[in-house]
Structure formats: structure tokens, C-alpha cells
Amino acid sequence: MTKRVVVIGSGGAGLVAAITAKRAGAEVLLISKTDRGRGTCTAYSAGIFSLACCGLSPEEHYKKTMETGHYLNDPVLVKILTEEAESTFQTLIQWGVRIKMEKGSASVRATAPNGLMGGAGFIGELAAIAESEGVRFLDWTVATSLRLERGRVAGVETENWRTGKRACISSGAVILATGGGGQIYNHTDNPGRITGDGYSLASDIGAAFRDMEFVQFYPLGxxxxxxxxxxxxxxxxxxxxxxxxxxxxxxxxxxxxxxxxxxxxxxxxxxxxxxxxxxxxxxxxxxxxxxxxxxxxxxxxxxxxxxxxxxxxxxxxxxxxxxxxxxEHYFCGGVVIDGFGRTSVDGLYACGEVTGGVDGANRVGGNALTNIVVFGYRAGKAAAEECKKGPISLDAGELDGLHTVSEKGESPGVLRKELQEKAWEALGPVRRGRKIEEFLKYLDEFVDKKIRLETPMDRLLALEMKGLHTTAKAVAEAALKRKENLGTHWRID
Ligand SMILES: Cc1cc2nc3c(=O)[nH]c(=O)nc-3n(C[C@H](O)[C@H](O)[C@H](O)COP(=O)(O)OP(=O)(O)OC[C@H]3O[C@@H](n4cnc5c(N)ncnc54)[C@H](O)[C@@H]3O)c2cc1C
Structure with missing residues (x-):
């Protein structure tokens, strides 16, 4: 039987999951907001992985990961991460990915086209392998919602933001690999497309979340x-x-x-x-x-x-x-998964930065890239085993964004900037309860604003508003609830 897995996001997690699912016999379609692999945190990354290899034991890696996460981590996920990283890396090397391993770490920097983006060569290699394996790509396309059928994810609604063309793609299993939500902030090193869409797609269908207050800020920028x-x-x-x-x-x-x-x-x-x-x-x-x-x-x-x-x-x-x-650098929290990337909603898998559990309250440097490889691989394999065949159908429709479109509305770019500035003030590295409450009030009023669309880029920015809004709200609510200071969450009131 032909099986179809739809993967959302073409960063490292999405590409590893797509290749694995394809190799496990599934038909795989990978949806990406940009040209595959581009504009992802994986491409922007320094390209350094932390893992138990060449003399660092899984037990030591486990201990450091739990300590650094202030023991809020999911021990099952951390055990998998630390015990399976080396063998999963060996699989990637067999696929043809060039990775150099040394004590406690691995690097893909040697393949980087420039010194700035250590992960750019890595993502290029993964994209080329996915193409040669027969993964089909839907580039320049935004996943706008997930479709449920009898309590199970049965498909993905999409819009090509350049043409406005919409589609509904049915699928036996969907893998969410949409990365974090760094763009809720005006001070972030994340690329422009990292707008928390995965959090909004998953929360719309009731998926469980954890640790959203733990946003990692890189100390020096x-x-x-x-x-x-x-x-x-x-x-x-x-x-x-x-x-x-x-x-x-x-x-x-x-x-x-x-x-x-x-x-x-x-x-x-x-x-x-x-x-x-x-x-x-x-x-x-x-x-x-x-x-x-x-x-x-x-x-x-x-x-x-x-x-x-x-x-x-x-x-x-x-x-x-x-x-x-x-x-802002990284989201430690996210969608709850088990060791196979299964979320709390049937048919929905997740891997990479969109998930929570591996990092707890603070992440070990280099663990994010190891996470996308190990759990991308596991989610791809499990989703391929589960999924069933389904047809592709296309239909057209109106913009499925957060705001009403009106000629007199505001530019979505201006609205995004306003939200980012307020998010930094309320949810930055130093937080105060009163500011968070004010921000939540602002978010409630934010949805009433009207927007005007003049260019295809405006369409994309408008579609991304839902992810930004949901993510900012989830971080704010979690941050307000947690009164004590822990890990990356620091309140001075
Ligand atoms: C500057 C920088 C340096 C870093 N260096 C390191 C490092 O050296 N080591 C380390 O371990 N970690 C590092 N990190 C963190 C690490 O790079 C990321 O956590 C990791 O790459 C995330 O991978 P991902 O596949 O989950 O998401 P990403 O690589 O961010 O990919 C997400 C993908 O989802 C797509 N997407 C999102 N929403 C939608 C939608 N609605 N529809 C369609 N597509 C969608 C995006 O366009 C993108 O293709 C760094 C991060 C940054 C920003």
C-alpha cells in the first residue's frame, strides 16, 4: 500500500524526518514556506552538535543535559537523545552527509559555504539527499491549518503565498517540524520565517504543550x-x-x-x-x-x-x-511528544525545536541540532509505519489569517514590528508580572486590528500573524503562571 506522510518545515528536523519516512516506504510531501532548507535556523546555525561520542559517555551527556535543564526535562527523551545520537549520526554519514565527530561533539562547519552559517552546507546536503530519494517538495507554501477527521489528523490546508493558490492535502500522518517562535521578538537571531506557526497549528487542534515560558536568550549579540x-x-x-x-x-x-x-x-x-x-x-x-x-x-x-x-x-x-x-535564540518548550515523536493528537507527529521536553528549563549548547537529527529520524520512521494512502485535492479560498482584510487596514509588517517590541519588553530575559499582564491585554486587542494586503509578501506576513499571536500568548500565559525564577525564566517582581 502507498503511504503518504506530509512533513511541515524544511529545516534539519523536517528533512531528516522526510528522508527517513521515504526510505521506510512512505510517499513523502514536504511543505516549506521558502525554497527548501533556506531561511531555517538549521541553515543559520553554527553547525556544532553535542553528543555522546569519541570518549564522552551517554551517562555524562545525560547528566549534563538534565542539570542544565534544571531537571525539568523529560528523562525518557533525554535518555533517547544521549543513547542514540551516535548511531543516528552514523546513519546520516551513510546517507552521504559529511559530519566530523570528536570527543563530545560533532561539526558540519567544514561544508559551510561561509563562516557565518555553519549549518548551511549541512542543510544543502540533506535537501539534495531528500530530492534524490524522491521526496516531493511544495516550496513557498504555508501550512495554514490541520484537518481532523474523527479525532485524527487527516490532512493539511496550505496556501502558496506567492500565487495565493490554496490546497488541502490529505495524509496518513503529519510531521510538524516548523521550528521555534523567535520572531515574536524584535531582538532575535532567528530568520524571518520562524514565527511559531507550529504552535498555532497544534494548539488549534488541542495538542498538549509544555514549558513555553522557557525561551533561551543567547547572552551575547x-x-x-x-x-x-x-x-x-x-x-x-x-x-x-x-x-x-x-x-x-x-x-x-x-x-x-x-x-x-x-x-x-x-x-x-x-x-x-x-x-x-x-x-x-x-x-x-x-x-x-x-x-x-x-x-x-x-x-x-x-x-x-x-x-x-x-x-x-x-x-x-x-x-x-x-x-x-x-x-532571543531558542524555544526550549513546545509540543509534548513521546519517544517516537507522537503528539497527544492521533496522526500528528512533531520533531525539532517545535517540541518541548528535551531541554527542560534551559538547553545545553549543541543539543538542539542533535535533537533535530535524533527525533527527526525517530518521527520519520514512526510516521511512515503508521500512515495510510489518501488523495490530493485542490481548492481556492480566502486568506485564512488572524485579521480582517480592509483597504484602510494597517500594513502587516508594521503590526508585526509593534508586537515584537512589546513582546521583548514583557517576555525578554528579565520579566515583570505587570508587564506580562499588559502584554496579554494588548494581544487580546491585537486580533481586532484590520490589515491591508498590497504584495505577496504582505500575504505571507498576514498568514504568519496567527503563529506569532498564538506563540506570544502561550509564552506570556506560561510566564505569568510561573512565579519562581528558574532556568531561562527570570522575573524580578
Ligand atoms: C544563529 C543560530 C545559531 C545556532 N547554532 C546552533 C548550534 O551550533 N548548535 C545547536 O545545537 N543549535 C544551534 N542553534 C539552534 C538550532 O539551529 C535550531 O534549534 C534547529 O536548527 C531547529 O531546527 P528545526 O528543523 O526544528 O527548525 P528550523 O531549522 O528553524 O526549520 C523550520 C522550518 O519550518 C518552516 N515553517 C515554519 N512554519 C511553517 C508553515 N506554517 N508552513 C510551512 N513551513 C513552515 C520554516 O520555514 C523552516 O523551513 C542555532 C540557532 C541560531 C538561530
């Missing part, structure tokens, strides 16, 4: 006017003075107090407290990376380059103290 919104590795502190406005090397001092020997250890295990400290210092006068200390040769040192994450050329004429601040 470039905050100079005119600089790109991009992270700088915390390891930078080992090569460059990072000071507060009074010139104190507060980060180095804190690292000593916390018992970490290097910036890379902090980046692996203590992003939560580090981001909090940097956020407090930036609000109180600023945080600065002193690039004026570096000679030309030091600037070009590959280790320094890796930490700066922007090419040496970029810094040639800006050798002065450069302002830094935390950036």
Missing part, C-alpha cells in the same frame, strides 16, 4: 546600530575584554564565581544565568566587547573569528568598544 542581529559566541570572553560601562570584566568575574573555566563552558551549560547578567548590565549602562585591544593578526585568528561570527573584514574599521546585549 551585537547591539551596535547598523550591525546585523547576530550572536557572538560567549567564548569571545576568552579572547577579548567584555566589560560593563564602568570597565569591569564582570563576565570573567561571574564565570569564576559560577565555577566555569572558559567561555565555551558557559555557552554549553550556563546560557540562562549569563544572559540574565548581560541583560541587567546592558540595561544599567551597557556591555562592551573591546575590539580595540585586538591586532590585525589576532582579529584574523580562526578561534577569534569563530567567536565574532562576522568576518574580520567587517571589523576592520570599527576597532572600538562595541555594544552587546542578549538576543
Amino acid at each position: 551585537w547591539a551596535e546600530p547598523g550591525f546585523p542581529q547576530w550572536m557572538a559566541d560567549v567564548e569571545l570572553v576568552d579572547y577579548v575584554r567584555i566589560t560593563d560601562a564602568k570597565g569591569r570584566e564582570f563576565l570573567k568575574e561571574a564565570m569564576d564565581d559560577w565555577g566555569y573555566k572558559s567561555g565555551s563552558e558557559v555557552s554549553l551549560y550556563a546560557r540562562d544565568k549569563c544572559a540574565r547578567l548581560v541583560a541587567e548590565k546592558s540595561a544599567g549602562g551597557g556591555v562592551f566587547a573591546h575590539l580595540e585591544d585586538l591586532s590585525d593578526d589576532q582579529l584574523k585568528d580562526p578561534k577569534v573569528q569563530y567567536c565574532l561570527t562576522l568576518n574580520a573584514e567587517f571589523f576592520r574599521n570599527v576597532r572600538r568598544p562595541l555594544r552587546m546585549a542578549p538576543l
Whole structure:
């Protein structure tokens, strides 16, 4: 019997799931908002994976993951992650993916077309394998809702945002691999398409969620006017003075107090407290990376380059103290899954950043990419085994967005910016109950706003509004409920 699995999202989780499902005998259709693989966090990533291999034991990886997540993690998922990562990586290597493994980690940076996006080569290789295996792609297409039949997910409604063409695709199983929701914030290193659509698709049909208040902020991001919104590795502190406005090397001092020997250890295990400290210092006068200390040769040192994450050329004429601040980086929480990627709704699977459980209250650096590989593989396999055949049908319809469309309405781009700024104020690295309540009130009123559509891009932005709204609301409600400070969630009231 032919089986059809529909995968939503062409990041690492979606591509690994699609290839696995295809190889397990399913017919696979992969829906992607952009050209396959592009504009994904996987492509933007540094391309570093944490895993038990080459001398690091699964027990050690398990211990570190649970400790870093403040034991809020799902132990079953963490056990799978830490025990199966190496063998799943070996499978990817057999497929033809170039991965270099060394003690406790793996890297795909050697295949990156530039130093900035370590994961871009990796995603290109996965997309090429998926094509050669016969996965079918529906690019430039937004999944707008999931269809239920007798309590089971039976299909996906879609819209091609460039042409406006709509379709309803029936399917035996759907895999949600839509990534996180970084774009609810104005300060994020996530690409523009990461708008929390998966949270909205899943919550519309009653799927269970967990840990939505735990949003990981990367401690150091470039905050100079005119600089790109991009992270700088915390390891930078080992090569460059990072000071507060009074010139104190507060980060180095804190690292000593916390018992970490290097910036890379902090980046692996203590992003939560580090981001909090940097956020407090930036609000109180600023945080600065002193690039004026570096000679030309030091600037070009590959280790320094890796930490700066922007090419040496970029810094040639800006050798002065450069302002830094935390950036939203990753969603620890998300859709609840079991070890096979099954959600609480029959026929719906999920994998990658859209899910919760592996990270608990704070993620180990490098675990996100390992998560997408291990659980993409498991979800692809399980969905292929479960699904049944179904026909494809096409029909046209009106925009299925959050807002009413009107000629006198506001531009969806302007509305998005407004929501992002307010989300940062209420749900950033430092939170206050009163601000969160005000933000929830704003979100209630947000849905009454009218929008006007002038270009295909406006259509896309309008479709993404639902994901942004649902995600922001889920984070706000969870953040309001959790009164104590834990992991990435920090309230000062
Ligand atoms: C700058 C940066 C550096 C990072 N570096 C690392 C690192 O070195 N190591 C590490 O472990 N982690 C890293 N991370 C985190 C890691 O990259 C991500 O968590 C991971 O790649 C997420 O993969 P994913 O497949 O779940 O989602 P993504 O790769 O983000 O892909 C999501 C896909 O879903 C699509 N999509 C969303 N909604 C819809 C919809 N409605 N319809 C159709 N398609 C949709 C998107 O367009 C996209 O194709 C980094 C993140 C960033 C931003």
C-alpha cells in the first residue's frame, strides 16, 4: 500500500524526518514556506552538535543535559537523545552527509559555504539527499491549518503565498517540524520565517504543550546600530575584554564565581544565568566587547573569528568598544511528544525545536541540532509505519489569517514590528508580572486590528500573524503562571 506522510518545515528536523519516512516506504510531501532548507535556523546555525561520542559517555551527556535543564526535562527523551545520537549520526554519514565527530561533539562547519552559517552546507546536503530519494517538495507554501477527521489528523490546508493558490492535502500522518517562535521578538537571531506557526497549528487542534515560558536568550549579540542581529559566541570572553560601562570584566568575574573555566563552558551549560547578567548590565549602562585591544593578526585568528561570527573584514574599521546585549535564540518548550515523536493528537507527529521536553528549563549548547537529527529520524520512521494512502485535492479560498482584510487596514509588517517590541519588553530575559499582564491585554486587542494586503509578501506576513499571536500568548500565559525564577525564566517582581 502507498503511504503518504506530509512533513511541515524544511529545516534539519523536517528533512531528516522526510528522508527517513521515504526510505521506510512512505510517499513523502514536504511543505516549506521558502525554497527548501533556506531561511531555517538549521541553515543559520553554527553547525556544532553535542553528543555522546569519541570518549564522552551517554551517562555524562545525560547528566549534563538534565542539570542544565534544571531537571525539568523529560528523562525518557533525554535518555533517547544521549543513547542514540551516535548511531543516528552514523546513519546520516551513510546517507552521504559529511559530519566530523570528536570527543563530545560533532561539526558540519567544514561544508559551510561561509563562516557565518555553519549549518548551511549541512542543510544543502540533506535537501539534495531528500530530492534524490524522491521526496516531493511544495516550496513557498504555508501550512495554514490541520484537518481532523474523527479525532485524527487527516490532512493539511496550505496556501502558496506567492500565487495565493490554496490546497488541502490529505495524509496518513503529519510531521510538524516548523521550528521555534523567535520572531515574536524584535531582538532575535532567528530568520524571518520562524514565527511559531507550529504552535498555532497544534494548539488549534488541542495538542498538549509544555514549558513555553522557557525561551533561551543567547547572552551575547551585537547591539551596535547598523550591525546585523547576530550572536557572538560567549567564548569571545576568552579572547577579548567584555566589560560593563564602568570597565569591569564582570563576565570573567561571574564565570569564576559560577565555577566555569572558559567561555565555551558557559555557552554549553550556563546560557540562562549569563544572559540574565548581560541583560541587567546592558540595561544599567551597557556591555562592551573591546575590539580595540585586538591586532590585525589576532582579529584574523580562526578561534577569534569563530567567536565574532562576522568576518574580520567587517571589523576592520570599527576597532572600538562595541555594544552587546542578549538576543532571543531558542524555544526550549513546545509540543509534548513521546519517544517516537507522537503528539497527544492521533496522526500528528512533531520533531525539532517545535517540541518541548528535551531541554527542560534551559538547553545545553549543541543539543538542539542533535535533537533535530535524533527525533527527526525517530518521527520519520514512526510516521511512515503508521500512515495510510489518501488523495490530493485542490481548492481556492480566502486568506485564512488572524485579521480582517480592509483597504484602510494597517500594513502587516508594521503590526508585526509593534508586537515584537512589546513582546521583548514583557517576555525578554528579565520579566515583570505587570508587564506580562499588559502584554496579554494588548494581544487580546491585537486580533481586532484590520490589515491591508498590497504584495505577496504582505500575504505571507498576514498568514504568519496567527503563529506569532498564538506563540506570544502561550509564552506570556506560561510566564505569568510561573512565579519562581528558574532556568531561562527570570522575573524580578
Ligand atoms: C544563529 C543560530 C545559531 C545556532 N547554532 C546552533 C548550534 O551550533 N548548535 C545547536 O545545537 N543549535 C544551534 N542553534 C539552534 C538550532 O539551529 C535550531 O534549534 C534547529 O536548527 C531547529 O531546527 P528545526 O528543523 O526544528 O527548525 P528550523 O531549522 O528553524 O526549520 C523550520 C522550518 O519550518 C518552516 N515553517 C515554519 N512554519 C511553517 C508553515 N506554517 N508552513 C510551512 N513551513 C513552515 C520554516 O520555514 C523552516 O523551513 C542555532 C540557532 C541560531 C538561530
